[in-house]
Amino acid sequence: MAEEQEQVSLKKTYFFSPGYVLPVIMEKNNIETVVKNFEVRDEDVFLVTFPKAGTNWTLEIIDAIQNIDNIDILKERSLMEKVPLIELGPSTHPEMVEEGITDVPSICQVMLESVPEGSPRRIPTHLLPDISPTQLFTKKPKTIVVDRNPKDCLISLFNWHQSVRFLDPCTWEEMFAAYMKGHTIYGDYCVFTKAWAKYKNEPWVLWIRYEDMKKDHKGSVRRIAEFMGKSLTEEQLDEVVRVTHFLYMKKANETIKGREFILRPEGVWQRKGVSGGWKNTFTVAQNEMFDKDYHEKMEGYEDLKYDL
Template sequence: MSEILSLIQSQGEPSWVQNVPLWERAPWIEMDDHLQIALKNPSPRILNTHLPFQLFPKSFLHSKAKVVYTLRNPRDAMVSRYHFSKGFKVLKDPGTVEEFMERFLRGEMEYGSWFDHVKGWMEMKERANIFFITYEELRQDLQGSVQKICHFLGKELNSQQIDSVVENTSFHKMKDNKMSNFSLTPENLFDHTKAKFMRKGISGDWKNLLTVAQSERFDRVYWENMRGVNMTFPWE
């Protein structure tokens, strides 16, 4: 999503995403040193965060800032996070798939429970300055998704510019772009021999990792937590 927003910002012209690291184009609001990075970028700025709404700056509620909230099938999110943990040295070893899944389902992650995160932001879904989209929608119809995001942001791009956004945000294009694939992350933070930021870029990879019993256990916890949420997701 950061890559999509970067290319929409540059009207499809790819030189910005090809020459500036993603974390400088879309700095993280929860990182101490990223405020100064953000202030160097011209307005309107792109900012990144994993924060649940409960910890998100409440000044947002009185601002004109817009949020594109991207969520993903929690099974795939869990599997992605499992593989990521193997390389990111700040995090403890993920252990077995079973152990990691149970911690994920209990919400014992750095940013808390996936369920609480989604439900917290979902309470804001009626606000005109929040746009919800899933990873699965991006995978299924990237061009249509880019057009919707442009409309939400009030950015008018012609068909050629939208085509460029779509082309340059494909998984393979991003995987080959060292400014976007996080291969520039220092070795003292990430062991690139154990994991890759850009791994597969698919939906449904959880089926290759979870057993039938684990999948059934995940489903039970999922529906217990999502009962009463008035929104249907592509993976349901």
């Protein structure tokens, strides 16, 4: 274990368990106790994603659907409130203190549990099932899983490292090498996808692809709303589409409250939101290496595989 810890490829990350890396803004003890024992409510909507698989966008859609009668509330959200990852905080690690990020509480303990009983909660997570809240699998609230081409996830994660204060900037070569070792945050994409695939066909789970959401924004909003048990009119669907259009969200987030706390001065919260952007960055050799690794790991999961 000690030897493996020395091999963490990217700064501001640590081994939560052998082969599983998390950013230091998340605390191991908090996840193993507070998060694991989190009390789930029937009205909760969980969102499960691998990092950079469309988390922000899908949360905005869920938020807009939940608050369709008071949609202006979306403008009041701070950047931290936009993506209240259940595993986030508290920020006690020396590297966070050095960054000046010292007052992030346990999101699980403070923000989510402060929502009044009966009020809808959006609960996003990137965690593997075995360290997610136990009650997620006993109470089985509505849970949306968004999948995305792993190459696009990696490109987006690389740019995320350049933008946020709680991760360290790195070169593309460093990011690619770390990913191939399974040392990027939240570990290996294939391990994550296969772990959650166990629940793919459960009635309380909606499995949806980022690429399908891009192709049919309104149809995806309708599908998500129906899954959540919300009956929206065509006008309401159009309104959700309007406020969750990429350019609308990108502009709104340029002046959002709490931006300077999370982002570097030159940082970008939402960059391009496109599919296939990896083609502009991967070398031929990297692409071949990635494909071989991906197809070997995803063997037997043909229904989940992307045509890379």
